[in-house]
Amino acid sequence: MIETRGLRKSFRSRQGRETKTVDAVRGVDLKVTEGEIFGFLGPNGAGKTTTLRMLATLIEPDGGEATIAGADLREDPAEVRRRIGYVAQGGSTWEESTAREELVLQARMYGIRKADAHRRAERALAAFQLTEYADRKCKTYSGGQRRRVEIALGIIHEPKIVFLDEPTTGLDPQSRAHMWDEIRRLRIEGMTVFITTHYLDEADALCDRIAIMDHGEVVAEGTPAGLKREISGDVVLVGLDLAATPQAAQLLDSEEYVTKLETVDEGGLRLHVDDGAVAIPRILRRVDAAGLPLASIELHRPSLDDVFLTKTGRSLRES
Amino acid sequence: MKLARDTWLIFQRQFQLLLRNPVWVLVGVFQPVMYLLLFAPLLKPALNAPTQAEAYKIFVPGLLVLLAIFGGLFQGFGLIAELRAGVIERSRVTPVSRLALLLGRSLRDVVSLIAQAVIITLLAFLFDLRVFIGDLLLAYLMLALIALMTSAVSYGVALKVKSEDALAPLMNTVAQPVLLLSGILLPLTFAPGWLQGVAEWNPFSWAVDGTRALFAGDLGNDKVWQGLAIIAVLAAAGVFWAARQFARTVR
DSSP: OEEEEEEEEEEEEEETTEEEEEEEEEEEEEEEOTTOEEEEEOOTTSSHHHHHHHHTTSSOOSEEEEEETTEETTTOHHHHHHHEEEEOTTOOOOTTSBHHHHHHHHHHHTTOOHHHHHHHHHHHHHHTTOGGGTTSBGGGSOHHHHHHHHHHHHTTTOOSEEEEESTTTTOOHHHHHHHHHHHHHHHHTTOEEEEEESOHHHHHHHOSEEEEEETTEEEEEEOHHHHHHHHOOEEEEEEEOTTTHHHHHHHHHTOTTEEEEEEOTTSOEEEEESOHHHHHHHHHHHHHHTTOOEEEEEEEOOOHHHHHHHHHSSOTTTO | OHHHHHHHHHHHHHHHHHHHSTHHHHHHHHHHHHIIIIIGGGHHHHHTOSSHHHHHHHHHHHHHHHHHHHHHHTTHHHHHHHHHHTHHHHHHTSOOOHHHHHHHHHHHHHHHHHHHHHHHHHHHHHTTOOOOHHHHHHHHHHHHHHHHHHHHHHHHHHHHHOOHHHHHHHHHHHHHHHHHTTTSSSOGGGSOHHHHHHHTTOHHHHHHHHHHHHHTTOTTOHHHHHHHHHHHHHHHHHHHHHHHHHHSOOO
């Protein structure tokens, strides 16, 4: 659905007398398949929005190629525009207009006839639960309502792909959960969804596949589960008192599912295993059979932040 | 065809928003009306005009051109607000014609200018100004072309600078000398030779002369077609340049 090869963009910025060139995106190769929710995860300034704006024909790439929904980005941006929807990060509604007016205008800008535009607007208002506020000015809407209008605007022409730039930034937790449902609904309706986010949980919960971006480059690409599995297995923390620790260590070190065993200074063990859910009952049985006093057992699964840390040497939460 | 349709679409939208807040048309007309009521009565003695109506025939065309220049040049502010709200970016990801994005807005400005010009002309009728309708319509055409040019330029500059703080001083710096060098308030026939020489190079000076000739009922005067031609060419150039700003990728 989307394929890019070596997409590049640099900006020149002036600071006083010096002109500096900032390489915002340095060669992005991506493959997004039809019908998936694809996430672009990375800290602010990683080049996610720039890449998205290039794909949405808003800025011209300095180099590289891209095919979007079968149309060539460099050769035929007009055709790309017809096939995609784009929802910007900073909003796109005019305060003095109503949601209905905005939707009708948007449909008509895509060349849809007046009567059809009105029908589509009506349908979109119902689908996004906006009918009640349809004829109020946009400035009266809550953050969540406004964001729903913006997404409705982005898909009024039924594009094959919709790009959502940080769709949940600034929303309260409830609106955020609601927005996730809306995004999943887009996929059910057959759209390919491309989102950017700097929220780890969002990438994890919502996206079928993600690409992690840092300093203008894609540093990892895969399913959230696959990426986590790739960097490390699960960690099981076994809580024991200091006296019982050496014996338990000896006991468990010989188990084949334990890939690495560390003892904790205050007592207890840290076991690296491939799959914690399978390992825990076996650990329990083993420790129990030996009659050792087990205080607690805890499972740690790697997060996308661990993936980010492994790939970039920094934590996403810090950057 | 697509251009006409898209232009009409953008124009309708912009005009609808204008009608929702028609007070801006009145705010725009307030200053010229003040000039008309509080400044123009000084002109009969000052210009040595035989009657008050004669003085108005000189002053009102200048006032209307002034309104067209300033009204147009400051339209860019509205565009910066739209830019900030993301409306322009949202339009630019659709296949809508880029030229239509500009023309729809500029035509709205032309229509609101003509509405203001009508208000001022009607007020001037109360002071015994009389103009032949055909001449008046041609004068309105001149005003429309001026407004088309200045609003297009203002939109183009707004897209380039993207901030009100930069646009305001820029427009003022351009507008002041243009205004003073076009003989808007007083005809440049009173000016010393060097000033007239400089004004020759100011297209708006030609526009003012042409409009004055029309108000004087002097349709055959060369200034009329010269003024119209100069302004038409500049309007086309302004629209062309500004439409390119809409088409160009804005970061």
